[in-house]
Amino acid sequence: MSGHVFHPGHSELHGVTVVLEAAAGVLYVGRYHEETPAGILLHDVAEHRAVAGGATAQEFVEKTLKFGVRATHHNIVVPSASVRRVSRLMDWTVS
Amino acid sequence: MPYDPRLVQPMRDEMTRMGARELTTVAEADAALGDVRGTTLVFVNSVCGCAAGSARPALNLALRHPTRPEQVVTVFAGQDVEATARARQYFSDYAPSSPSMALFRDGEVVHFVHRHMIEGRSPDQIARELASAFDQYCQPTTA
Numbered sequence: 001m002s003g004h005v006f007h008p009g010h011s012e013l014h015g016v017t018v019v020l021e022a023a024a025g026v027l028y029v030g031r032y033h034e035e036t037p038a039g040i041l042l043h044d045v046a047e048h049r050a051v052a053g054g055a056t057a058q059e060f061v062e063k064t065l066k067f068g069v070r071a072t073h074h075n076i077v078v079p080s081a082s083v084r085r086v087s088r089l090m091d092w093t094v095s
Numbered sequence: 096m097p098y099d100p101r102l103v104q105p106m107r108d109e110m111t112r113m114g115a116r117e118l119t120t121v122a123e124a125d126a127a128l129g130d131v132r133g134t135t136l137v138f139v140n141s142v143c144g145c146a147a148g149s150a151r152p153a154l155n156l157a158l159r160h161p162t163r164p165e166q167v168v169t170v171f172a173g174q175d176v177e178a179t180a181r182a183r184q185y186f187s188d189y190a191p192s193s194p195s196m197a198l199f200r201d202g203e204v205v206h207f208v209h210r211h212m213i214e215g216r217s218p219d220q221i222a223r224e225l226a227s228a229f230d231q232y233c234q235p236t237t238a
Contacts, residue, residue, distance in 0.1 A: 013147065015214065016211075016214045016215055017210065017211035017214060047198070048220065065211070066194075067188060067190055068128050068189050068190030068191070068192050068207075068209045068210075068211075069190050069192065069209075069211070070190045071190070088214075089211045090211060090212065090214075090215075
């Protein structure tokens, strides 16, 4: 299944739930829409920031895999310069 | 805003053809999911071609497996808004996504398929995992 049923011309990741690792250890999980001049646009996004005593990135992703994406942002644009890595959620591994 | 009903009708028809019963009201959702014993699969339908375009055929394939849920019902996210919201209350531990599938046994969710487990995968792949869940959690049917 190509993933381009209704949306020809988009990136292969269009419509796919991804883990976007950004600068300063911030991690987003959301549905990839497209890369715009302003950055990567994600929809329905959960965000993780490392804090003392809080869940690690791995714990956050594992919980998301099991229980789904608890979105706190309807849309977010992550500036391209701050993007460290984009992976499909199902394929994500600790970097 | 819901899509034009004419646009989504084929997606509804695809579900009912495979034997799923549509839940379009809160009362129907409660009747199907409230205090029900046995096994029930809830399919949260979606207009999203990227994922639902695989999910519906996958369920159709999985329902040909000899072991399957006793009841298969469907709500349509973004279309039957109130029925979908009520159905989701029965699996509120899981973040809402569509398409998605929840398998219940005696009122408890025993298996959940999120949208992220559907994206980019073929109907065959998804169906194999569903059939495996049916084998694990559903009693054989004689129908």
